[in-house]
Amino acid sequence: MADKYEQVIELAKRRGFLWNSFELYGGTAGFYDYGPLGAMLKRRVENIWRDIFVINEGYYEIEAPTIGIEDIFIASGHVGGFSDPLTECQKCNEAFRADHLVKDIMDNPDTLSADELTDVINKNSVKCPECGGKLGKVYEFNLMFKTSIGPGGKRAGYLRPETAQGMFVDFPRLVKFYRDRLPFGATQIGKAYRNEISPRQGVIRLREFTQAEAEIFIDPRDKTHPGFREIGDIILNLYSREGQDAGESTRMQIKEAVEKGIIAHEFLGYCLARTYQFLVRVGVSPDKLRFRQHMSDEMAHYAADCWDAEIESERFGWVEVVGIADRTDYDLKAHAKQSETELTVYIPYDKPKKVERFIVKPNMGILGPKFKGKAGKIASALKALKPQELAGDVIRLEIDGEPITIEKDTVTYESVSEEVHGETIIPHVIEPSFGIDRITYSLLEHSYYEEEAKEEGEDEETRIVLRLPPEVAPVQAAVLPLLTREELIKPANEIVKNLRKAGILVSFDDSGTIGRRYRRNDEIGTPYSITVDYDTLKDGTVTIRDRDTMKQVRAAMSGIAENIYDMIYRGKSFEDAGKKV
RNA sequence: GCGCCGGUAGUGUAGCGGUUAUCACUGAGCGUUGCCAACGCUUAAACUCGGGUUCGAGUCCCGACCGGCGCACCA
Numbered sequence A: 001m002a003d004k005y006e007q008v009i010e011l012a013k014r015r016g017f018l019w020n021s022f023e024l025y026g027g028t029a030g031f032y033d034y035g036p037l038g039a040m041l042k043r044r045v046e047n048i049w050r051d052i053f054v055i056n057e058g059y060y061e062i063e064a065p066t067i068g069i070e071d072i073f074i075a076s077g078h079v080g081g082f083s084d085p086l087t088e089c090q091k092c093n094e095a096f097r098a099d100h101l102v103k104d105i106m107d108n109p110d111t112l113s114a115d116e117l118t119d120v121i122n123k124n125s126v127k128c129p130e131c132g133g134k135l136g137k138v139y140e141f142n143l144m145f146k147t148s149i150g151p152g153g154k155r156a157g158y159l160r161p162e163t164a165q166g167m168f169v170d171f172p173r174l175v176k177f178y179r180d181r182l183p184f185g186a187t188q189i190g191k192a193y194r195n196e197i198s199p200r201q202g203v204i205r206l207r208e209f210t211q212a213e214a215e216i217f218i219d220p221r222d223k224t225h226p227g228f229r230e231i232g233d234i235i236l237n238l239y240s241r242e243g244q245d246a247g248e249s250t251r252m253q254i255k256e257a258v259e260k261g262i263i264a265h266e267f268l269g270y271c272l273a274r275t276y277q278f279l280v281r282v283g284v285s286p287d288k289l290r291f292r293q294h295m296s297d298e299m300a301h302y303a304a305d306c307w308d309a310e311i312e313s314e315r316f317g318w319v320e321v322v323g324i325a326d327r328t329d330y331d332l333k334a335h336a337k338q339s340e341t342e343l344t345v346y347i348p349y350d351k352p353k354k355v356e357r358f359i360v361k362p363n364m365g366i367l368g369p370k371f372k373g374k375a376g377k378i379a380s381a382l383k384a385l386k387p388q389e390l391a392g393d394v395i396r397l398e399i400d401g402e403p404i405t406i407e408k409d410t411v412t413y414e415s416v417s418e419e420v421h422g423e424t425i426i427p428h429v430i431e432p433s434f435g436i437d438r439i440t441y442s443l444l445e446h447s448y449y450e451e452e453a454k455e456e457g458e459d460e461e462t463r464i465v466l467r468l469p470p471e472v473a474p475v476q477a478a479v480l481p482l483l484t485r486e487e488l489i490k491p492a493n494e495i496v497k498n499l500r501k502a503g504i505l506v507s508f509d510d511s512g513t514i515g516r517r518y519r520r521n522d523e524i525g526t527p528y529s530i531t532v533d534y535d536t537l538k539d540g541t542v543t544i545r546d547r548d549t550m551k552q553v554r555a556a557m558s559g560i561a562e563n564i565y566d567m568i569y570r571g572k573s574f575e576d577a578g579k580k581v
Numbered sequence B: 001g002c003g004c005c006g007g008u009a010g011u012g013u014a015g016c017g018g019u020u021a022u023c024a025c026u027g028a029g030c031g032u033u034g035c036c037a038a039c040g041c042u043u044a045a046a047c048u049c050g051g052g053u054u055c056g057a058g059u060c061c062c063g064a065c066c067g068g069c070g071c072a073c074c075a
Helices: A006-015 A036-056 A069-076 A114-123 A164-169 A172-175 A241-246 A254-259 A268-280 A331-339 A364-383 A436-447 A486-501 A514-523 A535-539 A561-569
Strands: A018-020 A030-034 A067-071 A083-088 A095-097 A139-141 A146-149 A155-158 A183-192 A209-216 A233-240 A252-255 A289-293 A305-313 A317-330 A344-361 A394-399 A402-407 A410-425 A428-435 A448-453 A461-466 A478-483 A506-508 A530-531 A541-546 A552-556
Touching: A006 A083, A006 A436, A006 A448, A030 A036, A030 A209, A036 A183, A036 A209, A036 A268, A036 A436, A067 A146, A069 A155, A069 A164, A069 A183, A069 A331, A083 A114, A095 A146, A139 A241, A146 A172, A164 A172, A164 A183, A164 A209, A164 A331, A164 A428, A172 A183, A209 A268, A209 A436, A233 A241, A233 A254, A233 A268, A241 A289, A241 A461, A252 A254, A254 A530, A268 A289, A268 A305, A268 A428, A268 A436, A289 A317, A305 A436, A305 A448, A317 A331, A317 A436, A331 A428, A364 A394, A436 A448, A461 A514, A478 A486, A478 A514, A486 A530, A486 A535, A486 A561, A514 A530, A530 A561, A535 A541, A541 A561
Parallel strands: A233 A289, A478 A506, A478 A530
Antiparallel strands: A018 A030, A067 A155, A083 A095, A083 A139, A146 A155, A183 A209, A209 A428, A233 A252, A289 A305, A305 A317, A317 A428, A344 A410, A394 A402, A448 A461, A530 A541, A541 A552
């Protein structure tokens, strides 16, 4: 019996959701095309994400290039750290992690450069563990796709490995856009690229994939959230650090988890709640969803707390689909350093503060001629000193390891009293990061059902139905004349026109028996089928069939578009759409 | 990247040196058809790619590509 992944992928391929990319030329691992239905489905998922994070949370979307310049990824650590040092055996061509080969010789091999690793391997005559052959030069296999910008190949560019950096790099502009007020956030939905060594698992591990990320900049001293009360009662399936040690997850209200310190703070708890609501709304089963906290050794060293949303898949087990991290001020600091630009927000105090400030004024007229090139360094060292260190007759300093003596009268200092109206701070960043492709696959898997449908006196047969939420279903309604006859086709076309005017994606199908057409639509998840029959000509009503229950109601042909629209988008129930048949 | 296994119409498959590659479902067309994969007729559609062995290769051999599993890797 085929497993669910195969069933889902088979359907997805056959009906135009997912195709292997470049199939015509044999295909390439790690790349997938979204077919007509898949692209629409994915777009609807993205739009629900927009509804939640952009429209309702107010984190505007931006669009940065998918190619980034080298500085960005030096700052982010991707140039240096997003790679593995590899060495290949000259004899058998097997590739090995160079740092793994020397870990018995060296204490911290992962801190060495490729050249240093090559030296260590040569000096210690490390041989191929497989065949004993000589090992080649160590090289860094970076997981970023590299390219060059402009002719000549001088300027390096990289396809972005995450969309996040675009938001960090635009930080100074974003601060102004949001008129210097924290918290604020920016979002981006777009492609990211990672040159995976060996991508497998279909659409779970891609070389080109879609991320939806929010970077929310908050005041590091205040990690509460004004909307927390609204979501505090939501119960989540939490798989905390302690839970993982014990091997069990707990269902708990978010407010309780924050109170107990399991979730680091309100803001993170709030993001978990919105993430939960998003995933369930697009069609992920709540019982196949959990939030797993990163273990301390798994979390990036700078992160304060990090939770992954994981979805259970039959073949792949628990799959990470969202990462929600408190990245503190790491990214902004890194870009501030690389760009030599302050990336801060000025926060005014409620009331100006009186502060005593201690000011040191080195006399550069004396220091300059005396110390020449060192004068600058000496001056800044002096400015960092405390009053008692300046009190003696001579001041002793050490500059670049060299002791230096300064005469008392070359430095003056004083204490001044000033009013300070605010301060500049480096915001902390809360980052919810979504893998849209994994989510799209997961909701297909969770929506996929095979049912034994049995009519009286007939053989058992399988009905495949995709129970997608109506809001994400690519085709939202099918219009079906009961028979292929002109007098039924005409009103059907009328209905199609009206539905399209209302923005509903509708398919018209008059080929084959009505049963076959219902099944075709069940398979692609069309939630409602509208059938035109001879009563339509008599009294202007049509039947609406519900995909999941196969039940029907009769409703007026006039106003059908609004009727369907309300069921898809406004939570109107199927029973209220018309009279039971 | 390594090892093992596999790759035949849109989908699922049969064929494992010898005419025109099997079957089912699906798709399209016509007829029929009064609500859940009806029926009849017609029709479309495949040996992953490249080399080799052979009089002759889906079939045997080698390589590449793709997929599955295991190892390694996994911000």
